[in-house]
Structures are given as C-alpha cells and as structure tokens.
Amino acid sequence: MVREPLQQTELQAERFSGYLEKHYEHLHRPHRHSFYHMVLFTSGEGMHTIDFDRFEVKPFQVYCMIPGQVHSWHFTAPVDGYVVNFPDHFFRDFLYNPYYLERFPFFSGISAEGVFQLPASLQKKVPALFDELIAAALDAAAPPDMNRVLLLRILLLMSNAVAGYPAKAIPEQKKMILHNLRRLIDMHYKSIRLPKEYADLLYITPNHLNALCKDLLGQTAGELIRNRVLLEAKRLLINVNKTVAEIAYELDFQDNSYFNRFFKKYEGVTPDEFRKQFLK
Known part of the structure; x- marks a missing residue:
C-alpha cells in the first residue's frame, strides 16, 4: 500500500487539478494518510473508494477523511476542485481542545459520514473561502492563525449544512x-x-x-x-x-x-x- 509522502507540519491547500498532476502516479492506488484530508469537487466524474466503500464523484461533493483511512481515486472525466491537508495538531494549541475536530460529524472516521453534497446555498461561499485559504497558505507574511480561522469557517459552515442529515435527534x-x-x-x-x-x-x-x-x-x-x-x-x-x-x-x-x-x-x-x- 502506498503512503503518500508529505512533510505534514502545517496546512497545505491547493486546487485539486494541480494536486492531481503532482500525485497522479499513486492516487489511483490504495493509500493512507497520517493527516486530515478534505476534498471539495467542483467538476469531474469517477469513483472514490474510502475504507472499501465506493462513492460516485459529483460536482460540489465533499470528502472528509481522518488519519489512517485507506482510499483511492478512479476518475473518468477531468476533475477540479480543492484539497486541504492538515495535521491532527493543527487546531490543538489554537483552541486548547485536543478533541475539537471530533465534534464535526464528517470527521468520525466512518466513510459514509465523511461524504456529503454541499447544499446550493454554500456552492459559491465555500469555494470562495477555499480560494482565500489557498492564498493565505501561500503568503509567507500571513499569520499562521489566518489559515486556522479560514479553515475553521469552512468546517463550521459545512457542519451546519449537514447537521440536519441524521434521521432522528440523539440525546x-x-x-x-x-x-x-x-x-x-x-x-x-x-x-x-x-x-x-x-x-x-x-x-x-x-x-x-x-x-x-x-x-x-x-x-x-x-x-x-x-x-x-x-x-x-x-x-x-x-x-x-x-x-x-x-x-x-x-x-x-x-x-x-x-x-x-x-x-x-x-x-x-x-x-x-x-x-x-x-x-x-
């Protein structure tokens, strides 16, 4: 199994087309990450396998994975969107809560809970925030907390969007x-x-x-x-x-x-x- 080589000390954010071009050789083979991995597609078709469950790639679909999950891609049409990788300690000192990310339902580590469709109300707002995040990640003069604030805004917006998905409220x-x-x-x-x-x-x-x-x-x-x-x-x-x-x-x-x-x-x-x- 391929383990993606990555110096994962800080956040990495980029367009998915550029990410695919750099890592094409092994993205189609099963591999696992030691960091959080999040992808938003804006175009394209294909299949994504996460922990042996298969999902159809669609525009404005979000994939969220935690460290250790195994996945692979199989594209049948040109794809684009956004990809963000960040280490498990990324928010730890910022929020003083080592378990903060566990509050988000899409970071449960259960593949079906980590895949969802971005609602129409967020299909302009969230990509715009991803663009801001990419720009901040590339700006050496930007304070590190800017990346955290922008990513946190994205996570909170998406969390609110999927909050109504469960069939019944759980005490x-x-x-x-x-x-x-x-x-x-x-x-x-x-x-x-x-x-x-x-x-x-x-x-x-x-x-x-x-x-x-x-x-x-x-x-x-x-x-x-x-x-x-x-x-x-x-x-x-x-x-x-x-x-x-x-x-x-x-x-x-x-x-x-x-x-x-x-x-x-x-x-x-x-x-x-x-x-x-x-x-x-």
Whole structure:
C-alpha cells in the first residue's frame, strides 16, 4: 500500500487539478494518510473508494477523511476542485481542545459520514473561502492563525449544512456515550475485544451499552468492535509488504489460522483471497 509522502507540519491547500498532476502516479492506488484530508469537487466524474466503500464523484461533493483511512481515486472525466491537508495538531494549541475536530460529524472516521453534497446555498461561499485559504497558505507574511480561522469557517459552515442529515435527534448523553465508545474502540480494538470491558470503561452496564448501540446504530457493541478489527485487517492487507501471519500478529490474534477463520467467517473469503481480489 502506498503512503503518500508529505512533510505534514502545517496546512497545505491547493486546487485539486494541480494536486492531481503532482500525485497522479499513486492516487489511483490504495493509500493512507497520517493527516486530515478534505476534498471539495467542483467538476469531474469517477469513483472514490474510502475504507472499501465506493462513492460516485459529483460536482460540489465533499470528502472528509481522518488519519489512517485507506482510499483511492478512479476518475473518468477531468476533475477540479480543492484539497486541504492538515495535521491532527493543527487546531490543538489554537483552541486548547485536543478533541475539537471530533465534534464535526464528517470527521468520525466512518466513510459514509465523511461524504456529503454541499447544499446550493454554500456552492459559491465555500469555494470562495477555499480560494482565500489557498492564498493565505501561500503568503509567507500571513499569520499562521489566518489559515486556522479560514479553515475553521469552512468546517463550521459545512457542519451546519449537514447537521440536519441524521434521521432522528440523539440525546446529548447518548451521543456522548457513543462518541466515547468509538474513541475507546479505536484506541484498544487490538487488545480489548469484549463489550463488557468497554462497558466497564464507560461506567455503564453491558446491557445498557448493547441497548444503546442497537438503538442508535442497529448493531450490538460486539459487532461494532468486530467490524473495527475487520476494517483494520482489510487496511493492512492492502499492504503487500506484510504477510498475513504478520498482520494476524499485529492484530493480536492467537495464531494465523484463527485469524484466517475469523476473517473468512465475516468476509466470506480468506485474507489472501481478499488481498488478491482487491489489488486486482
């Protein structure tokens, strides 16, 4: 798997056509970033695969990805728009909140939540702000906080635009428990696999945790944990430099055969078959 080479100490913003020209060789192959990656298309056609979910590229569609997600592009017509990359610490000192970006629904790390259509009311305003951001990023005399303010305006405008998308309102307490559960699973999925252990970390009962997950996500807590392990397994399998045995060890499986049985049970193919199918 390709990991995009990038000196990621500050924000980078540019038109997508120029970005594509510079990185064309590997953008069509599965790769992952160590930074936040956001794209707004203003024209073009094609497909975008994020964590093995496919989306059709359309004008005024926004893609938001967090560090670690795997994606690739397949364009069928000339594309343009805007791309912004920034490190996870970009807002940390500015806002004194290490978890600030987690409040935005499109930075959840769930591919379907990170793709949305920009409403008509913002189709002039947001691109104009992207143009300002590009100009500020190129201006060596501009104060660094100018980039942060402009990007924050874009994120807040987009967040307000997608705020009405959920089918039902979620009480804040339930939303916070779910948010903390996802964060804990991301931190510990390799070593903690039992819902009871996550319930203990959240100071709630396993029954309460399962009821909440079923109500809000239609999944049990166990399925949520398992799906996170499977997602990471698939991300790692794209890296041809790692053997299946090495991936099994990295994901804390007892042995390679157990990992093979686990993967085939839920994906319908063995890890080797998945790797061959996807890379083909």
